[in-house]
């Protein structure tokens with residue numbers, strides 16, 4: 771299969787997840803193109819058998835350039851095998867309200883861009899104080915201290931469940 775993996779990322783975790791998906795596909799015998807996407811990415815998506823797009827949630831939204839890219843390519847995406855990996859910290863927990871908000875954010879994105887993904891996978895991202903500015907560090911410390919009392923707030927912490935992600939990729943890539 772010829773797979774396109776596109777991503778947007780602010781602190782790097784969605785990029786790492788996209789690379790992981792690309793490596794997994796390549797290692798299991800598929801041809802892969804990995805690329806950061808933004809509104810001006812002139813990629814020809816119809817050349818691929820399947821598409822994966824990964825992007826993080828920041829304050830309730832996916833990055834604007836990513837949303838613009840999806841809007842531009844919505845018609846092609848809707849006729850393709852095109853899956854969405856939504857990266858967030860809410861997906862690291864089991865809070866029902868957090869999961870409802872993830873569904874809302876993904877639904878709003880669908881409405882705003884016109885893209886209805888073949889599947890949407892919510893994947894836990896990372897807490898990365900080493901990459902935040904002072905204000906963001908302050909806000910994120912407060913959130914993470916409530917959601918994960920065991921976290922060392924001075925250190926980066928990855929919540930991504932790689933095994934679960936592998937199982938999901940494998941289920942549709944190598945059925």
Ligand SMILES: Cc1cc2nc3c(=O)[nH]c(=O)nc-3n(C[C@H](O)[C@H](O)[C@H](O)COP(=O)(O)O)c2cc1C
Nearest residue numbers: 779780781782783784826829830858859860895896
């Ligand atoms: C400023 C900021 C706002 C965030 N807002 C949300 C949010 O609204 N909901 C959520 O679940 N996670 C939120 N997160 C967590 C990110 O989705 C998570 O850290 C993710 O791994 C970031 O991906 P990236 O490294 O690819 O940018 C936020 C993180 C930051 C730094």
